[in-house]
Amino acid sequence: MDTKPEKKVIKKIPRTEMPTQPPMVRIRNYLEVALGYTDAEAKAEAARCIQCKKPLCRKGCPVEIDIKGFIGQLQKGDLPGAYKVLRDYNSLPAVCGRVCPQETQCEGECVLGKNPDKTGGPVCIGRLERYVADTFAARLAKGDSACLQITGEAACRMERPELKVACIGGGPSSLTVAGYLAALGIKVTVFEALHEVGGVLVYGIPEFRLPKGIVRREIDAMKALGVEFKTNWVGGKAILVQELLDQGYKAVFLGVGAGLPQFMNVPGENNIGVFSANEYLTRVNLGRAYDFPNFDTPIFKADNVAVIGGGNVAMDAARTALRLGAKNVYIVYRRTKDEMPARLEELEHAIEEGVQLQCLCGPLEFIGDENRRLTAIRLQKMCLGEPDASGRCRPVPIEGDTGELKVGLAVIAVGTRPNPILLEATPGLKLNKRGYIEADPETGETSIFGVFAGGDIVTGAATVISAMGAGRRAAKEIARRLLGDEA
Amino acid sequence: MSYRILQKKILIPGQTTLLVIDAPHVAKKAKPGNFVILRTSDKGERIPLTIADCDAEAGTVTIVFLVVGKSTAELNTFEEGMSLPDFCGPLGKPTHIHKQGTVICVGGGTGVAAMHHIAKGHASAGNHVVAVIGARNKDLLLFCNELGTFCPEVLVATDDGSFGHKGFVTEVLKKRLEEDKDVSEVVAIGPVPMMEAVAKVTKPFGVKTTVSLNSIMVDGIGMCGACRCTVGGETKFACVDGPEFDGHQVDFGELRMRLGQFKAEEQESMQLFQHKCQCGEGK
Numbered sequence: 001m002d003t004k005p006e007k008k009v010i011k012k013i014p015r016t017e018m019p020t021q022p023p024m025v026r027i028r029n030y031l032e033v034a035l036g037y038t039d040a041e042a043k044a045e046a047a048r049c050i051q052c053k054k055p056l057c058r059k060g061c062p063v064e065i066d067i068k069g070f071i072g073q074l075q076k077g078d079l080p081g082a083y084k085v086l087r088d089y090n091s092l093p094a095v096c097g098r099v100c101p102q103e104t105q106c107e108g109e110c111v112l113g114k115n116p117d118k119t120g121g122p123v124c125i126g127r128l129e130r131y132v133a134d135t136f137a138a139r140l141a142k143g144d145s146a147c148l149q150i151t152g153e154a155a156c157r158m159e160r161p162e163l164k165v166a167c168i169g170g171g172p173s174s175l176t177v178a179g180y181l182a183a184l185g186i187k188v189t190v191f192e193a194l195h196e197v198g199g200v201l202v203y204g205i206p207e208f209r210l211p212k213g214i215v216r217r218e219i220d221a222m223k224a225l226g227v228e229f230k231t232n233w234v235g236g237k238a239i240l241v242q243e244l245l246d247q248g249y250k251a252v253f254l255g256v257g258a259g260l261p262q263f264m265n266v267p268g269e270n271n272i273g274v275f276s277a278n279e280y281l282t283r284v285n286l287g288r289a290y291d292f293p294n295f296d297t298p299i300f301k302a303d304n305v306a307v308i309g310g311g312n313v314a315m316d317a318a319r320t321a322l323r324l325g326a327k328n329v330y331i332v333y334r335r336t337k338d339e340m341p342a343r344l345e346e347l348e349h350a351i352e353e354g355v356q357l358q359c360l361c362g363p364l365e366f367i368g369d370e371n372r373r374l375t376a377i378r379l380q381k382m383c384l385g386e387p388d389a390s391g392r393c394r395p396v397p398i399e400g401d402t403g404e405l406k407v408g409l410a411v412i413a414v415g416t417r418p419n420p421i422l423l424e425a426t427p428g429l430k431l432n433k434r435g436y437i438e439a440d441p442e443t444g445e446t447s448i449f450g451v452f453a454g455g456d457i458v459t460g461a462a463t464v465i466s467a468m469g470a471g472r473r474a475a476k477e478i479a480r481r482l483l484g485d486e487a
Numbered sequence: 488m489s490y491r492i493l494q495k496k497i498l499i500p501g502q503t504t505l506l507v508i509d510a511p512h513v514a515k516k517a518k519p520g521n522f523v524i525l526r527t528s529d530k531g532e533r534i535p536l537t538i539a540d541c542d543a544e545a546g547t548v549t550i551v552f553l554v555v556g557k558s559t560a561e562l563n564t565f566e567e568g569m570s571l572p573d574f575c576g577p578l579g580k581p582t583h584i585h586k587q588g589t590v591i592c593v594g595g596g597t598g599v600a601a602m603h604h605i606a607k608g609h610a611s612a613g614n615h616v617v618a619v620i621g622a623r624n625k626d627l628l629l630f631c632n633e634l635g636t637f638c639p640e641v642l643v644a645t646d647d648g649s650f651g652h653k654g655f656v657t658e659v660l661k662k663r664l665e666e667d668k669d670v671s672e673v674v675a676i677g678p679v680p681m682m683e684a685v686a687k688v689t690k691p692f693g694v695k696t697t698v699s700l701n702s703i704m705v706d707g708i709g710m711c712g713a714c715r716c717t718v719g720g721e722t723k724f725a726c727v728d729g730p731e732f733d734g735h736q737v738d739f740g741e742l743r744m745r746l747g748q749f750k751a752e753e754q755e756s757m758q759l760f761q762h763k764c765q766c767g768e769g770k
Contacts, residue, residue, distance in 0.1 A: 193708050195526060195533070195573040203710075232575035234708055238512050261712045263722060270715055270722065270741055272748050279711035287532060287705070293759050296532035296558055297705075298752035372744050419709045421727060 010112070014120040016045035018127050023352040027322045030207050030290050033349060034098070042131040046074040049123045052111055057125060060109035062469030063176075065089040067106055067125055070132060083136040086129060091179030091222075092172065092468065094137065094214045097130025099205060100465045101343045137217060160185045163482050166249040167191065168235035168422065171199020172464045173255035173455030175222070176471030177478070182225040184479055189249075191233040196286060199257055200464065203286040204278070206316050208323065209346075212285075236425035241451055251450050251478045254437060255471060258456035259419025263412060264308070268366030273300060273374030277309070277317045277413035284320050302408030303327045306377055308363060309413035310340035315347060317411040318355045329355050330405060334362040334382050334395040360384070360395065364402060366410060376406045416461050436460055444474030452478065489570035490525075493547060499627055503553050503597055504563050505539070511546030513576045519608030520582030520699065520731055523548065524707040526573040527561045534558050535704045537601035537676070537730070538577065539630075548576070551600030551629070557756040578707045579730045582697070586613040587671040591663060592638075593619045593656050593685050595677025599629040601699060602676040609674075610637040617642065617670075619659050621681075625650035657684045664692045672697060675734060679743045686734035696734035700725045703748060717741050 019035045020026070026033050037045065055068040066085050073082035086093040100106075106125045107113060113122030163186045167174035170192030178188040196202050198215045223229065233239055235256060244252050261276035263269055280299070283289040287297025305321040307314045310333035321329045331350070333340060336359045340347060351357070361379040369375050381401040384393035418435040430438045430447035437446055437453040444452040454470025456462055494507035513523060522537045540549035554563050565571065582605050590609045594602035599620050610616045618634040621644040628650065634641050642659045643651030652659050664670060672695045675685035682698040689696040702714035702725040714725035719736035723729060 193575070194706060195575070203706075232573050233512070234575065234578065237577055238516055238575075257710075260709045260724070260727070263712065263715075265722075270717060270745065272744060276712040279705055279713045282705050282711050288530070292752065293756045295530045296756060298532075298749045298756070300748070372741070419727070421708060 010050060010119050012118055012120045013048050015048075015122070015124050016041050016127070018124070020349075023349075023354070026208065027319075027353050030323055032211050033208050036134055037127055037131040039135075042074065042128060042135075043077075045124050045128055046071050048112070048120070049075070050112070051075075056109040056111055057106040057123075058109075060105040060107075061089075062105065062463075062465045063089050063472050065106075065129075071123070071125070071128060074128065074132065079132065079136055079139070082132045086132055089472075090129075090468065091176050091183075092218050092464075093129050094133035095172070095201060095210060095218065096465055096468070097126050097128075097133055098210050098214075099463075100126055101463060102126035103344060105465070134214075161187050163187060164189065164247075164249045165251045165253065165478060165482075166244045167253045167255060168239075168241070169193070169199060169254065169256040169455075169457075170197035170229065170231075171255055171257050171455065171467065172201060173467040173471035173474075174199070174253060175218070176468040177253045177255070177452075177454075177475040178222055178227045179218075179225075180472060180475035181479060182222060182227045184483065186479070186482060187226060187228075189228040189230060191235055191239055192229060192231045193234040193256075194286065195231050197229050197231060199255075203282045204313070204316070205464075206281065206285055206320055207290075208319065209316065234421065236422035241422075241426045241429075241448070245450065250482055251452060253444075253471070253474055253478070254422065254446070254451065254453040254457060255455045255467070256419060256422050256457045258416035258461040260417050261412070262415045262417055264363060264414060266363050266365055268368055268372075268374070269412075271366050271368035271372045271374045273302065273368075273408055274366050274410045274412065275300065277307070277313045277411050278416070280317050280411045281313070281320065284324070290320075290324060299324060300409055301325060302374075304330075304405075304407040305409045305411065306330045306332050306358070306405055306407040307411045307413055308332045309415075310335065310342055311413060311415075312342045312346050314411075314413035315342045315350045315355075317413055319350055319353060321409070321411070322353055322355065326409070330358045330407070331355055332358045332361060332363065332377070332379065332405070334360065335384065335392060336360060339392045358405065361403065362395070362397075363410075367404070374408055374410060376404045377410055379403045379405055416456070418457065418460075422457075434460060439470075442473065443477040444470055445477065489572060490574035491570045492565055492567055495565070495567050498551065498629055501554065503551060503629065505549060505551045505600070506562075506565070507547050507549050508571065508574060509546060510548050510574050510576075513574065514541045514543050514546045514548050517541040517543075517548060517577040518581035519584065519605040520579065521577035522579050522707070522730060523550065523574060523576030524578060524704070525550075525562075525571050525575070527558060527565070527571065529572060531561070531572075532558055533573075533705060533707065534562070535578075535701075535707055535726075537699060537701075538604055539600035540604050540607070548574075549600075551597055553597040556753045557760040560757065560760055575707070579726060580728070582608060582674075582731055584608045584612045589615045589617065589667065589670045591617045591619060591660065591670055591673045593660055593673065593675040593677070593681075594630075595621050595656055595675075595681040597629070598675075598677030598681070598699075598701075602674065603630045603633060605674055605676070605699075606634060607637055614671075615639060617663060619644070619656050619663070621645065621656035621659075623647065655684070656681065657688045660685060661688050664689065664694065670694050673734075674698075679739055679746065682734060682737075683739040686737070686739075690735055697731050698734035698737060699730045700732060700737070700742060701730070701746075702726075702742065703746060716745070 070085035110122035288295040289299035382395040385396035452474040455467030592606040709727035717738035
């Protein structure tokens, strides 16, 4: 570490693997798959970072974390220092360390990744981020202020109760806005429609990928900072945007998420045993149906399960089905493995656990018995054609080539469309062609002055971190307007 | 925040209960046709219930529920002064209410409670509201007197003839429609077979018929699609597109089938609950 960067000889050191529960053990429980670095592993991995003069990794991060900075602190053995750097950019580091697609963001840009044969591959930035967040929280003594957790400082800035900001929706984008503004002493109230705060972090992403205790820890810290959470308040129903402005909120942030599940419009789709991924995952995660009947929300089980779609949500649903006891779980996807939008790590974990891929086919019909209970899916076989607008090869049906997959449960994970509740109840809110909120890409401001939006309700379904990036941009603009140069 | 139960009234012992709940922000916004979702504990499932009445000034919302499974049995253990941990609303699209003439509101079973709120709405819009309610016998009739306070006609049918017409509400409805060609709308809320039968009766008369669907729901805000139903050949979500739909367009067979989706789990849950209750009582 003493050599000057320009003279640094890069040795080939492999990426430090993170321990995981063995596949055949973890499909019998609902506990987290990846176990996190030990101190020694983190130290070894941090040492791989060459502290570039002009780090590229940061450009790959939607919230522009000073990655070099936090890893530099780790190299010095300064955990609180590393945490402080992370917190300055990201109010949910323990979450992002787990669910960000690092391979296409920071780690995708890491200079060590350019020539992996000589370097061993990019620095495991995500794993280090998770290590810092978890270890810092674990070492906080009881009674340490939440302020320390959020800002890394023992005392928070003075509250400014006269400066009120409201967030509608309690997911990643709103939580980012709340965390950022609360750290500046601004009074934030978050209106969440469900009975639990966290949005997709609690209803969508399963416990085995993101333990709910981690989300709660972040939210409890925000509560201690003075953020008020109002659960069971549906924006557009119990409270309107205009009412919030009339009540003296200086700004309103809309982070209501992607919304309604897409169905496929094929026959038999409403048969018993056909679910949207949203319903399947919400029952299991928000409703804790994996612990039925100890918890009241039931879940549908079958020996043979098909999940339609190739994204992260599909992987989550497939891996959930395995944990609920399914013998065969298939991912039905109309392109091939290479085109799947899911993170490579999620796909690999799913395959390790025994999920079977049925590529190049799509549902033609959900076949039910006389009681309309699902018994099989009739599939259309496909081949790959010319690339489409997304750059991926278009799936083309092979005429006459169909098959049948015998399943008792099908989970449809093919995306979402905008939820109309808040949009219909907010006159003057301009929407784009796809029906999502039109927001200034720089500031997140909508067509209504003082009303900002970010996350999936602006972009359509995307990642947690991109929603947080949007939240951060909006929060910065709100802070600038409310505090002027102080922010 | 918690939601205190200000009043509990047992309408039919062991079966149907009315709760008046302190929820000012819901009461302020609730309109006829809206529903709420509540939970009875931190381990509870989300239960959708149509609003039976509300008082914006008092800040109260009235719900009426039938004890059908574990969650409603647990809800029935709540007494005045106790609080519900979660109470979310108002949800769903409100009933389309405007001055239009004569409206017949048909209610069956616990559905009479929800129908009561809608009938009240139609009455305050200046419509001539005819209430048609039914039950197995006169002791099981709900909201009969309350409906009488704003409906110029309250027609009753009981299975055993202990009050009003002996037979079904559909027979009363048919007779009423035959006598009066100027009925502008029929609203029906109750068990699925009843709503389906009402739609069948009104069809030949060409009267607009609105039904309120009690589909299985999870979030109640459009996220999950558990409540999807087929209306006029299209898939709709009862929670955000409804819960009210054109009764002549609804696929009732599918609705009935989907309502039975979790029957086995519901029974398992209920048995466990009853077992616990018995143990708790030291039996």
